[in-house]
Amino acid sequence: MRGVARARVGFTTNCARVTAADENGPVRTGTSIGLRSDRGPVLLAAMLATALIAIDSTIISTAVPSIVADIGGFTEFPWLFSCYLLAQAVTVPVYGKLADLFGRRPVLLIGIGVFLVGSVLCGLAWAMPVLIAARVVQGLGAGAIQPMAVTIVGDLYTTAERARVQGYIASVWAMSSVVGPTLGGLLSEYASWRWIFLINVPLCLITAALVVKKFAERVQRGRPRIDVRGSVLLTAGLTLALLAILEGGQAWAWLSPAGIAITGGAVVLLTVFVLVERKAAEPVLPLWVFKRRLLVVSGIIAVGAGAIWLGLSSYVPTYVQVVLGHGPLVAGLAVGALLLGWPAAASQSGRIFLRFGFRVCVVLGTSLAVIGSAFLLTLDEETPVLLVAAFCAFIGLGMGFTVAPTVIASQSSVGWSERGVVTAANMFLRSTGSAVGVAVFGAIANATVGSRISEVAGTAVDPDLLSVAMVRIAAVMVLLAVVMLVAATRIPARIVEQPRTPDGV
Template sequence: MMATSLVAIDSTILATAVPTIVADLGGFSSFPWLFSIYLLTQAVSVPIYSKLADTVGRKPVMLAGIGLFLLGSVLCGFAWSMPALIAFRAVQGLGAGAVQPMAITIAGDIYTVAERAKAQGYMASVWAMSSVVGPTLGGVFSEFLTWNWIFFVNIPLCLLAGWLIVRHLHESVERQSHRIDWLGGVLLTVGVSLLILALLEGGNAWAWSSPISVGSLVAAAVLLTVFVLVERRAEEPVLPLWVLSRRLLLSTALIGVGVGVILIGLTSYVPTFLETLLGASPLVSGLTLAALTLGWPIAATLSGRVYLRLGFRSTVLIGSGLVVAATIALTFVSRSPSILAVGLCCFVIGLGMGLVASPSLIAAQSSVGWGERGVVTGTNMFARSVGSAVGVAVLGALVNARLDGRDAIEAPQVFGDAVTGVFVAVVAMAVAVVLAGLWMPRGQRVQAD
């Protein structure tokens, strides 16, 4: 939980301080890269860390991730320009790419199937608390101290998390020689980097039809195709292809993609929607969205009782059904919105997501042994990251096409219609999650130990 808080708080604390940072460092046109580069380096590093964790153990990978996150935080705090801050955020992202999946993998190692839901619920509660604590700290540091403390506050948190891992995590790893798949790692990193970069910046930094956009997508397709060919022959592939050949693992990875799209769609547009159409303050709109992160840990904690009785597949279908119903309600509410109604929809969506995300991940983890659990967990988290990146691109393109160059503040009704279109797309993705849940194998036995 302590290690997870590093990533959770960092994902929310920066947003409220962006105006202050821009006023100090300049580079307003470049500030979106503070988020894009972090997401990019985090996503591409997850599969590599996950493979290393199955090879050398979770503890050294987790400590390396905390160390990188600490280094990135210190460098960010001393950044002298926007380009420097963006570069140092990349270092933070590399650390986060190890910390987040390792925390979930370690929980899968040390808890039984019956206990994992409660453990996942505790870690989900960290994200819920961070959704309130992060923006508050960001505002306090920016207004009463300096924005640099947004990063310096990570120093004691990293040291405490590292100390707790060193002191309390004990694992035995069979030492043997390994051949590192350097070529596969490079191909995957560069290929996925180009793909996510094109999806994040297409239609924003450059047009979809521009040479750089088309070139990035073509190069990504070529590199990832070569990567698949290399992995077929690699002795110890960085991302074994069997992960995508097993029905349970592939279906839960597809569910992860859907979770990523739904989350990014709601977190990106619900606050702006409420502020633009209803004149809600950033605090009120943020708290309305926080209803989602409140429902999630509640359902995730209780999901163990459900899947032990009904099975993983049925639990996922119940949760995805709730998400479909609540997102449909949100599309209707958006035509004559109220803060209370939107908050209620977000809360129910959070309940549904808690019954989808944690049980599907635990189902994947419980189907493999220790030596494969890191790769399986990392693949699921990687799928969620890719879903977020694709979701940002597709949903952003939908909104921009509807606005047609107009500003949301100047044309609030048009923006409202555009966001309603986003909610319809989220409904479609929720239905896709139901279909992926139906594809999960029937009759998977769930044992308490």
Template sequence: MTTEEIDRAAGVGLRSERGPILLAVMLSVGLVAIDATILATAVPSVVDDLGGFTQFPWLFSIYLLAQAVSVPIYGKLADLRGRKPIMLLGVGLFVLGSVLCGIAWSMPALIAFRLIQGLGAGAIQPIGMTIVGDIYTVAERAKVQGYIASVWGISSFVGPALGGVFSDFVSWRWIFFVNIPLGLAAAWVLTRRFKESVERQASHKIDYPGAVLLAIGGSLLLLGLLEGGVVWAWDSAASITILAAAVVLLTAFVLVERRAAEPILPLWVLGQRVLNSANSSALLIGVLMIGLSTYVPLFAQKVLGTSALVAGFALAAMTLGWPIAASLAGRIYLRVGFRTTMLFGSVIVVIGAGLLLTVDSGSAVLRLAAACFVIGLGLGFSASPSVVAAQSSVAWQTRGVVTGANMFARSVGSAVGVAVFGAVANGVLAARLGDSHADLETLPGEVLAPAIHGVYYGAAAAAVLLVVAVAFMPNRIVEQPLAK
């Protein structure tokens, strides 16, 4: 970047020039955020049209797998080739996947096209956050993180509503076609307004062996965690084989990374106090988020007797509290430091998890929503500062890798959460019914309530561990240069 561009990135020059870039990032993140909720409400319509009821969970699993394992790879490529081409690649893949999903003729085809969407999402989320880290200072970044978090909050309301409208009055295919104008607008703004100059050296070498080992090993690990205890038993030959292969490939990945000239995921990421705390926090946040997003709506519908829409809004209270806290967090950590702010947030998460444990079959749904809102506040004060701290602790050349590692940790946390909470719920049911493979969706509320409360206890334990993880974050961090 030129001196003028660096000054502008630091807020010295024309601040308004960063506005369109931020808007493009928010539009891009909005693609992923809306997609996270819009499909769930349309599943019955999709199954009625395409069939494949037993296969539809793969619409979500394959997307998560593709997104999670590609994140670290995109992060490294963004450090080598620049943010702009990788972000445009992600948006392009997501839009292409959306078009193909919209014209899918069978459930297997739709699942395959969701994989393409997941590969696009794997670039959009971390590279968008990396761009924000590049062009805004620490003081500005917290407010901007609040803007991006608000995209998720708005999407949590807009997504289910759009999914219902398209399914009931138009066609489920439009839940994918709606991504086309958003993606094209984001790509157009990025192309026109985001200028960067990256020094491409002949000495740069992409770590292809590491990328392949991480992609396959990570996919097998997440596959084993997501489907273990669901599609196959934990002690089955399939589960043992998949998890053992994942361990072997990921061990080989570590050995390759130790010798690679420019590793996809440098091992020094695991040796820094700031990054260890940030990534551990991200993993636990992933655990908490999947626990809430999976079991809070189920509790609201089956135990409290609400509609699916009301249950969705109860969960949306969490994503409403998150951006509020994220926008306030910057003012706090600039005064009292990162660790103090994150400890404050994680304690609020513990309080929210405690409130969740007090909700029973006789509670009003507003009480459930209030607990989710408190947890969202705590996560906003914990998650946003941890990302800012991680990005600020490294220079431009490694900011993509660091952001990608943080997002990857959250994805792994979600997969671990699915496995752990599923085991907890099934364990409680097994103790009561003698059936460890009961279908949660078909059980009456009085039977289901204790199982979900077991999950809530697990979420409370994760919240306590989050306090421990953020306690290792330094309170003050020496900020590295915004740009090269």
């Protein structure tokens, strides 16, 4: 792991550079932020934290039958996924701002603690409503863990190093996405479904211990003014907005009283939020995030990437099993090709953007995503599963050259005091893309398959109809990839890198 060496960095929030340090940590005077970390262990902690979130996003999928058989609640089990996603997504922007005010370390430790408590509560749940509530607690912790891991990487590593390190993070996410469902099935079958949550306890403790011992951060900024009104309005508005996207057309009709009330409430709350943020001293989500071209372009790309990722990981396994007739293992390996291509490209993207610039790298990546998505339009009942895997791997390569470089470019364009907000905003938009993907792709599948489900023998899905649905979903992916490509061409040709720390270190 070249370049992952011990780093001692001292910096201040004013113009005076602080350089005095000893074995007990940096010596500071005045308003300052001190950081002295062993980068290797801190990176390991970031990777473990990422694994916690990635595994928990998928591990429950194969355990649902065991959970329902034990505590009941079959009709409510979809909320185990939705409530976790909601709680995680809506809190990410708030945690990002808190990290810029109080430092990354306390926010990450709070997130780990909340996630640990949620995991224990999930493991002890005796009824489905209790388990759903515990999943909300888990999501609240996950909302802090995910952006902090990426933000800390942005603080500790230079632009040249970040591509390789982001490749490590992407590899962990990829492996966890494959390991999660498998581990969930094994624990449910040979132990108890409760262990899919309780296994998080030692992982949380190890991660927290690494952060406490190896990531030394000290923030002295007087008394920051927390934007309480903005935080409440943003969280409530985003909750209603994502709830409308996730459940609209399924739990309730779009034009039903409930659908109109939830959507209208989201619009009102977010409108009031914008008005409040204009006057806030320390806005939780500064409006300049939506005015800087690079950040806006990166956000558009993040939304598209989240939607395409969701579409592939959700529908390719079903297509392989129902249409092509293979088992779950083969289906998992097919979509796993996406997860292999992504980190491989991400780890090598630095060679491209350091030599040719971020715009060239991201245009290359989005072009590969367009081509790979177009390949999916050829899918039918006779497509070899190896070809499906090759298409997924091709899209994965495109995503690897796209997602990590846009995050790195965004982080490089801002200083320490803005990096938490920028990173969190990008991740929130990726989550929003996934939520929108759930709604759009689900609507396409239901319109194609559900319209004639009564004509199909029994309750099985007609493979021919599902094949058509998959091609239609692929057409939307092509459109999304094209939008990402157009956005990529708007990335500034030259990005002025800002100091990783306030004093230019």
